[in-house]
Amino acid sequence: MPDVFVNYRTGDEEATATLIERELSRRFGSERIFRASKSIPAGEPFPRELLTAVRRSSVLLAVIGQRWLEVGDVDGRPALKDPKDWIRKEILEAFASGAKVVPILVGKTSRLSRAALPPALRHLADCQYRRLDHRNAEADLSRLGDELAELVPALARADEAARPTRNANDAKVSGNHSGDVDGVQVQGRTITTRQHGGIGTVGGNFSGTYISDPRGPLHTGSGSQYDLRDQSSGPRFTGDGMGVSYVSGDNSGTVEQHSAGSHHEDDAR
Secondary structure, three states: OOOEEEEEEEEEEOOOOHHHHHHHHHHHHHHHHEEEHHHHHOOOOOOHHHHHHHHOOOOOEEEEEEOOOHHHHHHHEHHHHHHOHHHHHHHHHHHHOEEEEEEEEEEEOOOOOOOHHOHHHHHHHHHOEEEEEEHHHHHHHHHHHHHHHHOHHHHHHHHHOOOOOOOOOOOOOOOOOOOOOOOOOOEEEEEEEOOOOOOEEEEEEEEEEEEEOOOOOOOOOOOOOOHHHHOOOOOOOOOOOOOOOOOOOOOOOOOOEEOOOEEEOOOOO
């Protein structure tokens, strides 16, 4: 059973009516939002389906664009003045059944005036409206959904049920997070810069990436990764000649540098 009936006129903002219906259906469930071309099954008599849906709905949204008053019938007369006009009949049926009628003014559409409406529909001008601007559609649709949830308890319950639930046992993570880690997790500050004058006791000018204050094995660039946990050696650098990785230590051990097609070891350090 629908809770919200989307009323619109073909030739005036039917695309906006579709946008409203789809967003509300996504939030509350498709069966709770009625739009004729979506909700009436093929082959069903639409007059009966339309009136039944209006009577069962708690809210009718009258989507009104700048041509809403001007669209004519087959004879060229304003369709809204024809007692047989379905947009008019749906609104009057909503009033008769006690449903809330909310005009949705699209874009720069002016507020309705009683003088511009047929006598039977003049009460529509007294109904508080909401505006939907396509430049602010996300916020406007969110506000509309919030207000409908306040008006209709069934929508509020559907809205609450659709909210993603959070596992109470989920850990709250603050600061840096590297995801699931299997083995040693290392945290350090990574800086990319051009360094002149060396880093600490390492002389020379170089450019690339270095990591200060590591807490475990680190590796940047290409080539093999070496684990010094079983050795007493200190600094070790590996890379492709452009990037440098720094692991602090006791300043003793082996320095290895790899570049394209060459291998150099300095054991005199």
